Amino acid sequence: MLKIGVFGCGAIGGEICRAIDNGQIEAELYAIYDHHDESLEWVKSSLENFDPQIMEIVEMVREVDLVVECASQQAVYEVVPAALHAKCDVMVVSVGAFVDTQLLEMAENIAREKNCRIYVPSGAICGIDGLISASAAALHSVTLTTEKPPEGLRGAPYVLKNNIDIDSITGRTVLFEGSATEAVQSFPANVNVAATLSLAGIGFDNTRVRIVLNPALTRNIHEIAVEGEFGRFTSRVENVPSPTNPKTSYLAPLSVISTLKKLTQSFNVGT
Ligand SMILES: NC(=O)C1=CN([C@@H]2O[C@H](COP(=O)(O)OP(=O)(O)OC[C@H]3O[C@@H](n4cnc5c(N)ncnc54)[C@H](OP(=O)(O)O)[C@@H]3O)[C@@H](O)[C@H]2O)C=CC1
Numbered sequence: 188m189l190k191i192g193v194f195g196c197g198a199i200g201g202e203i204c205r206a207i208d209n210g211q212i213e214a215e216l217y218a219i220y221d222h223h224d225e226s227l228e229w230v231k232s233s234l235e236n237f238d239p240q241i242m243e244i245v246e247m248v249r250e251v252d253l254v255v256e257c258a259s260q261q262a263v264y265e266v267v268p269a270a271l272h273a274k275c276d277v278m279v280v281s282v283g284a285f286v287d288t289q290l291l292e293m294a295e296n297i298a299r300e301k302n303c304r305i306y307v308p309s310g311a312i313c314g315i316d317g318l319i320s321a322s323a324a325a326l327h328s329v330t331l332t333t334e335k336p337p338e339g340l341r342g343a344p345y346v347l348k349n350n351i352d353i354d355s356i357t358g359r360t361v362l363f364e365g366s367a368t369e370a371v372q373s374f375p376a377n378v379n380v381a382a383t384l385s386l387a388g389i390g391f392d393n394t395r396v397r398i399v400l401n402p403a404l405t406r407n408i409h410e411i412a413v414e415g416e417f418g419r420f421t422s423r424v425e426n427v428p429s430p431t432n433p434k435t436s437y438l439a440p441l442s443v444i445s446t447l448k449k450l451t452q453s454f455n456v457g458t
C-alpha cells in the first residue's frame with residue numbers, strides 16, 4: 188500500500204489526512220508534519236483509523252513513498268529537494284514556488300536522475316485538463332481573473348506593501364493586473380492557481396492575471412480564458428471557501444484527494 192506523508196496540516200492537509208483515514212484514498216497515512224503543534228494535534232484528533240507519526244521532512248522522506256506538500260511556497264524549497272534526493276515522489280500544492288526557474292529546473296533534474304515523479308494537482312481551478320489538451324498545438328493567450336471577498340485576500344504581501352485598506356473598499360475593485368510571475372509573488376497564498384495555469388500553458392511571464400476584491404461575494408471565483416489553435420474556451424468556478432482558511436477554496440483539497448485516488452486506481456478518466 189502507498190505510504191503517504193503529509194507536510195502542512197492546515198485546511199488542505201487536514202482534508203487529505205481525513206480522506207486517507209476514511210478509506211477514500213487507498214493508502215497508508217504514515218507521517219505528518221507542521222510547525223504548529225496544535226495543527227498536528229487537531230489533525231490527529233480527527234482521525235479514527237490511522238495514527239501517523241510526527242516526522243520532520245528529513246526523516247519523513249526516508250519512510251514514505253510520496254510526500255504531499257500543503258504548507259507554503261517557502262516549504263516547497265525544503266520539501267521538494269529532500270523528497271526527490273531520497274527517491275520519494277512529491278505532490279506540490281503551493282505551486283507558486285515554481286515561479287523560481289532555478290527551483291523548477293533543479294526539481295526536474297533530480298526527478299529525472301532519481302526516476303521520481305512531481306505531481307501538481309489542478310487545485311482550485313477548472314479547465315487544466317482542456318488547457319493541457321490544447322497545449323499540444325499553439326496557444327495564443329491564457330488569462331485568469333480571480334475574484335475574492337476581503338477575507339480571501341487579507342494579509343497578502345501586495346495588499347500590505349501598497350497600504351491597501353481592504354475593509355474600506357465598498358464595491359468590486361481590481362487590485363492587481365499583471366503577469367502570473369508577479370501575481371504568485373505578490374499573492375503567494377491566494378493565486379497558486381495562476382502558477383498551475385502557467386505550468387500547463389504558456390509560462391509565467393505570458394499568463395495574464397487580474398485579481399479583483401469584491402465585498403459582496405461569499406465565494407472565491409476563478410475565471411479562465413484560453414485561446415489557441417484549437418479554438419477558445421472559458422471556465423468559471425464559484426468556490427466555497429474552506430471554513431478554516433477563507434483564502435483556500437474547498438475544491439483545492441478535493442483536487443488533491445482526486446489526484447491521490449488516481450495514483451492508487453487502475454482505471455482513470457480525464458486528461
Ligand atoms: N494549488 C492550489 O490551487 C491552491 C494552493 N493553496 C496553497 O496550498 C498551501 C496550503 O494551503 P492551506 O492548507 O489552505 O494553508 P493553511 O495555512 O491552512 O495550512 C498550512 C499549514 O502549514 C504550515 N506551514 C507553512 N509553512 C511551513 C513550513 N515551512 N514548515 C512547517 N509547516 C509549515 C502553516 O503554518 P503557518 O500558518 O504558520 O504558515 C499551516 O499550519 C498554501 O501554500 C496555499 O497557498 C491553497 C489553495 C489552492
Ligand SMILES: O=C([O-])CC(=O)C(=O)O
Binds near residue numbers: 310
Ligand atoms: O483556493 C483558491 O481559491 C486559490 C488559492 O488560494 C490559491 O491558488 O492559492
